[in-house]
Amino acid sequence: MTGIGIDIGSIATKGVLIKDQSYYRVILPTGWNPRAAGHEAIAKLLALSGVERHGVESVVVTGYGRVAFDSADRIVTEIKCHARGVSHLYPEVRTIIDIGGQDSKVIQLGSSGQVVDFAMNDKCAAGTGRFLQVMATALGLEVSELGNVEDPNKLLAVSSMCTVFAESEIVGLLARGNPKEGIIAGLHQSVGKRVAAMARRMGVKPQVAFTGGVALNRGVKRALEEELECSVMVVESCQYTGALGAALLACQSGKQ
Amino acid sequence: MSNQYIAPFSNARDINLMQIKAAKASGRKVVGIYCAYCPQELILAAGAIPVSLCGTREEPIPAAEVLLPRNLCPLIKSSFGFAVTDTCPFFHFSDLVIGETTCDGKRKMFELMHELKPVHVMQLPHNNVSPAAFDLWADELRRLRLRLEEELNTRITDESLWQAMELVGQERKFIKAMFDLNQADPPLFTGLELLTVSWSRNFSSDKGGLIGQLQQLLENVREKPTGTPAPRVLLTGCPVGLGSEKVITVTEDLGAHIVAMENCSGYKTVDLQYDNTIDDPIIALAQMYLGIPCSCMSPNPQRLELIERMIADFKVDAVIDLTWQACHTYNIESYHVGKLVKEKGLPYLHLESDYSNSDKENIKVRVQAMLEMIEK
Secondary structure, eight states, X not given: OEEEEEEEOSSEEEEEEEETTEEEEEEEEOTTOHHHHHHHHHHHHHHHHTOXXXXXXXXXXXXXXXXXXXXXXXXXXXXXXXXXXXXXXXXXXXXXXXXXXXXXXXXXXXXXXXXXXXXXXXXSOTTSHHHHHHHHHHTTOOGGGHHHHOOGGGOOOOOOOSHHHHHHHHXXXXXXXXXXXXXXXXXXXXXXXXXXXXXXHHOOOSSEEXXXXXXXXXXXXXXXXXHHTSOEEEOTTGXXXXXXXXXXXXXXXXXX | OOHHHHHHHXXXXXXXXXXXXXXXXXXXXXXXXOSTTSOHHHHXXXXXXXXXXXOSXXXXXXXXXXXXXXXXXXXXXXXXXXXXXXOOHHHHHOSEEEEEOSXXXXXXXXXXXXXXXXXXXXXXXXXXXXXXXXXXXXHHHHHHHHHHHHHTTOOOOHHHHHHHHHHHHHHHHHHHHHHHXXXXXXXXXXXXXXXXXXXXXXXXSOHHHHHHHHHHHHHHGGGOOOOOOOOEEEEEEXXXXXXXXXXXXXXXXXXXXXXXXXXXXXXXXXXXXXXXXXXXXXXXXHHHHHTOOOTTSSSOHHHHHHHHHHHHHTTXXXXXXXXXXXXXXXXXXXXXXXXXXXXXXXXXXXXXXXXXXXXXXXXXXXXXXXXXXXXX
16 A cells, blocks of 8 residues: 655645555755645655555645645645644644644544644734744744754743734844843744644643644744643654645545 | 526626616615615615615725724725725615614714715614613614605605515515525535525615516526535625625535525525514514624524524534624624534634635635545
8 A cells, every 4th residue: 555645835845655564754845836846745755665656546635735736636634634644643642733834723633533623823924933934034043943042041022923023023122132042932932822822712632742843943842831831742753744644644545 | 506597696786786777867766775784674665775785895995994994894894995986886876875883893984984975874782682772773763764754755654664574574585495495405506606696686676576586596496406415514604795705615616515604695684574463563673673693782692593593404514604804793702603513513613804815725724624524
């Protein structure tokens, strides 16, 4: 049984190929052309696994670029794919927090891993990877550095949730000579508050899993734990969860 | 599908416009209305034509934002934008416009509209149970009657009012019969077809003709081939019209059926019936209209009862609750609706949006995820 799952996100495209018990995965920047990124991910997966294209029974595509992609056997939402991916790895998880490049979502799972409810942020960059990326640029850092540079003991509250206002707010904080480490802790807290509010509205049941590219940032994990007052587990290979779920669904639909 | 039966309704707005223009030329009066609370029976009894005014399209919103705040619901901005740019022919032909105080935004917007047209604002109470609320509303109906008589230079007799009530009651009966055909599985009409009929009927200048058309539709549609089985979705929340139907098209493009709509031009008002044993038609009208389960009433348990009934009658698989941005009453009431729907074990999706297409993809992923929850 061989299936491919492709998650075309706003920043990165992730691919997972499952062949019997073997898993292969790739990640590449989406760039301006989500369709080309999807094809490239498939080509890379085939090269990596040595599987021929006709040997793949089903391709399931998810992510914001899913509609632009032209050779999917099935299109599934990120919500279902994340649920499938996480519950495969951790059947005990009941709440998923996913923070990606352009949206954040909270998914509530039932006892068999099915989606019971979900919430997504509105059309705004607040509480997403994009927010952190803009702030990293303003601070002269790479977005991947934020988690290691922060110092929660020096935390400076950043009150603006809006990306544009928060950017001017931190420029002001820097101008007054405040330390970067404290500002970054404040930014993480801001993302944590925003996403935790969305999660609490739906109800947070343990175990809580954290997925998406932003889950690589330990500062956001810390902020989420503080806001939710419970432990938050970062999912293994957190960027690939959606693609993994898609690949699992591809294998499942191939069987039917 | 049943497009051939729906076609007369899709052209109705344009045809009615010509008829209204001709009626105006022959000296008849036109009264523009915005809301389901407006007792159009009084307008008919005054010998005038009640017609819905434009307010469901995005185009005139920038013009409205010159005077109104941006952070206001698109329905209010669109209504005002059409008026201020004089791009709604029905507004243009109206001798009088009637507004209701269903929310703060409308209440204050009508103050600005006074500069463009004679506007009569009916004060709605905030609840529909207390005797004082009822008395206020009955008085408002009497005040409207006087205003219409004065403005249109006519007399509204009780007899003509009872006749108008009978006529409008007939129209509601036929609209309800049409909506109820969608209890069949698969449904007879798409959501867009339901909207086309229910929305365009509000522009009709001739109630008798409209009732005939509806009768014709009901007779013809029996021969209609049925559609394919698919998830059955109930749409509730803020009013939707042609021009702001994106949630319906997105949902139906994803393969589901919008089988019913519990909003203002939909099912919310089709059950309205008056008590004909009452002597005073004003009291009968006041009772009937105060029964509309609008979120501007507090509390509003009747809406939840209606939704519950519709979920059962229309064999609903999921509920979408649409709130236009800055509509606080529907937005907050979504808490109760969500609770009710989830307790029934059905997926519930609350969407907050405006008339623009900028969030169409965001809506699509949410609706698709909701539909995935129905797949077993």
